Amino acid sequence: MARLFSILSEVIAAWQAKDVEAVLAHMADDIVWHYAAPGMPPVRGKAGAEKLLRRFQADMHDIQWRIFNHAEAGNLLFLEGVDDYRTTDGKRMAVPYAGVLEFQGDLIIGWRDYVDLGVIAAQKAGEPFTAQVEALLARKAGR
Template sequence: MSHLQSFLDLVADWKRGDLDAVAARLSPDVVWHFSATTKPPAIGREESIAFLKAYGQVSSNSRLRLFTHAETEDRLFYEAAEDFDGPDGQRVLVPYAGIVDFAPDGLITGWRDYFDRALIDGQVAGTAKLPDYASDLINRPSMD
C-alpha cells in the first residue's frame, strides 16, 4: 500500500470518528507536530489521540483536500487545504503542507503540519478570513 493511501485511510478513519482505527495506524512512540512552529508536539499514541479529541471540539465536517503529494521510501509529503466548520458553524479555510514518516511496518512514526496557526485561530474566533490573494492556493482541483 502506498503511503498516500495509508494517509487517506487515516483521514477517512478520522472523518468517521473512529479514533481507535486512527490510533492503530500510529506508532506507539509517534511524534506529531500538529502545529509545528507554535505548539509542542504530541508524543505517543495517547497524546496524539488526546489532541484529536480536543481538535474535534473546535472542528467538524472536515473537508480536507489534498492537491499534490510526493513519496519516498519512508516519507509522504503533501500540500492540502484544511477546510472545516468551526464550533459556531463558521467555515475555516487554510492552505497547509504536511510530512508524514512511516516505519517499515507501515505505522506512522512522525508527522509535521505546517500552516498559519493565527489564521486558523482567527477564523475559529470569527476575527479573520483567508486573504483574497491566498484563494488560488485552495480553489483548485484536489486529488479526490
C-alpha cells in the same frame, strides 16, 4: 495509488467518519506529532495523539481534508493541502498546510504539519479568508 498515500487515505476516511480509534491504529505507540511545527511543541505518544484528536474532533465538523499534491520518498510522504471544516459555532475554517509523514512499515512514527497559526487565529476571530486562502481553496484537490 502509492503505498504510503493509500495508508493516509485510510486515516482520512477514519477521521471523516470521526473514528479516532481507527486513526490511532495507523500510528506507532511512540509517534511524534508536530501539529504546528515550529510554532507549538510536539505531541508525543499515542495517548497524546488521542488527546489532540479528541480535542479536534469536538470542534471540527463537515471536514473536507483536501490534498492537492503528494509525493513519496522512501519512508516519507509529503503533502500539500487545506483542512476545510466548520467549528461547533458554525464558523468555516480553511487552513492551508504542508506536511510530512514518516512511516515505519505501515505505521506513522512522525507527523509534521506546517501551518500558519496567524491564519487560524484570524479565522477563529471571524476575519474573512484572505485572497491567498481563497486562491488555495479554488484549486482542485488531487486525491
